[in-house]
Amino acid sequence: MYPGQEAVATGVCATLNNKGAFKEVDLIYSTHRPTGHAVAKGVDIKKMAAEYDFRATGLNSGYAGEMHISDKSVGFMGADGMIGPGPVIATGSAFAIRARGSKQVVVNFGGDGTYATPQFHSALNNAALLKLPFIYVVENNLYHQYAHYSYSCPMKDIAEAAKTYGIPGVVVDGQDVFQVYNKARDAVERARAGEGPTLIEAKTYRYYNHWGAPGAKPGVLGAFGYDPLAITSFRPEREVRDWLARDPVDICRNTLISWGVLDQAKAAAIEDSIKQEVKDAFAWADKQPMCKPEDGLKNVFVEGTVAARQFG
Numbered sequence: 001m002y003p004g005q006e007a008v009a010t011g012v013c014a015t016l017n018n019k020g021a022f023k024e025v026d027l028i029y030s031t032h033r034p035t036g037h038a039v040a041k042g043v044d045i046k047k048m049a050a051e052y053d054f055r056a057t058g059l060n061s062g063y064a065g066e067m068h069i070s071d072k073s074v075g076f077m078g079a080d081g082m083i084g085p086g087p088v089i090a091t092g093s094a095f096a097i098r099a100r101g102s103k104q105v106v107v108n109f110g111g112d113g114t115y116a117t118p119q120f121h122s123a124l125n126n127a128a129l130l131k132l133p134f135i136y137v138v139e140n141n142l143y144h145q146y147a148h149y150s151y152s153c154p155m156k157d158i159a160e161a162a163k164t165y166g167i168p169g170v171v172v173d174g175q176d177v178f179q180v181y182n183k184a185r186d187a188v189e190r191a192r193a194g195e196g197p198t199l200i201e202a203k204t205y206r207y208y209n210h211w212g213a214p215g216a217k218p219g220v221l222g223a224f225g226y227d228p229l230a231i232t233s234f235r236p237e238r239e240v241r242d243w244l245a246r247d248p249v250d251i252c253r254n255t256l257i258s259w260g261v262l263d264q265a266k267a268a269a270i271e272d273s274i275k276q277e278v279k280d281a282f283a284w285a286d287k288q289p290m291c292k293p294e295d296g297l298k299n300v301f302v303e304g305t306v307a308a309r310q311f312g
Contacts, residue, residue, distance in 0.1 A: 001212040002036035002206070003207045004206045004207040004208075005205070005248070007204070007252065008180055009037045009041075009109070010248075011180025012028075012107060012109075012137055012200075013028065013037070013040035013042075014184075017075075027104065028075060028076060028077065029078060029087070030086070031080060031110060031111055032066075033206075037076070041075060043059065043069070046280075046285060048281075049282045049285035050285035052066050055285055055289065056288065056290060063296055083113050084114055084120065086108050087123035088122065088123055091106070091126055091134050097132075098130070098131075098132055098133060103192050106133060107135045109139060110136065112139070112142065112143075112149040112153070115138070115158050121161075121164075124162070124197065125165055127196065128166060132196065135187045135198050135199075136198070138159070139174065141206045142205060143235065146210065158199075165197075168198045170199070170201065172200060172201070172203070173202075175205075175247070175251055176255075177248060178255065184200065186198075187200060204248075207243070209227050209229075221244060
């Protein structure tokens with residue numbers, strides 16, 4: 001679940017071209033926590049909700065589920081259920097963009113655990129060598145599944161890894177959408193100008209556990225207490241509450257009100273409208289037909305189909 005990290009996806013995607021022909025939109029590659037990235041990039045929420053419930057009218061005909069959704073029409077190239085491979089695919093796209101001479105950029109989102117993968121380093125190395133229009137955004141929410149990121153990274157700031165490749169390494173407050181936007185905009189402008197990649201580390205926090213259910217209660221923001229998969233509680237309750245006090249949505253709302261862009265009433269109306277949009281999306285998805293299991297092998301090969309032996 002993505003709550004707590006909204007400012008990262010929103011701030012980054014606000015700097016990108018999200019509409020137009022495919023050779024005009026900027027591309028992003030997501031993680032196994034893709035919902036926030038997809039919404040920020042402009043994916044249809046109704047179709048995404050349907051996809052999450054394996055409905056035939058979903059974003060990918062019900063066969064992607066959550067961790068493999070994609071929507072090429074807005075440059076959301078896909079979510080990755082594995083830790084690591086995303087940046088290699090993303091730098092391949094960046095190479096193709098440079099080869100054909102367009103001004104697109106490619107953003108890869110990765111968690112703090114990706115630092116310990118070979119793909120993290122090979123992607124940054126090749127992007128630096130070739131000056132690719134590539135931006136690596138590390139969402140450092142402090143924990144992998146249940147282990148603190150210090151177990152796999154020797155530095156306090158993962159962004160220090162950029163020094164090895166001679167590229168900018170930027171640390172930003174991932175709870176403040178305006179700070180994220182400013183740093184991401186600099187990286188996008190650098191990439192479009194042909195100056196190469198940037199590594200951005202956004203310090204953020206996930207309010208729920210690696211998966212959402214343990215310790216979560218309806219109507220209560222955040223997960224607390226024992227997680228059976230983690231054997232014990234893996235993070236202090238005080239830590240969770242400290243981060244909840246710096247909620248990115250609250251920071252954004254309060255900043256806009258202090259600037260006079262919004263008032264309390266307009267902010268509340270916007271929030272109510274968005275909540276209703278999400279409720280309507282899931283209500284629509286709930287009425288859609290399920291995909292057929294026997295159709296799951298339709299796209300295994302470029303041409304033809306594969307017979308499902310268990311149905312023969």
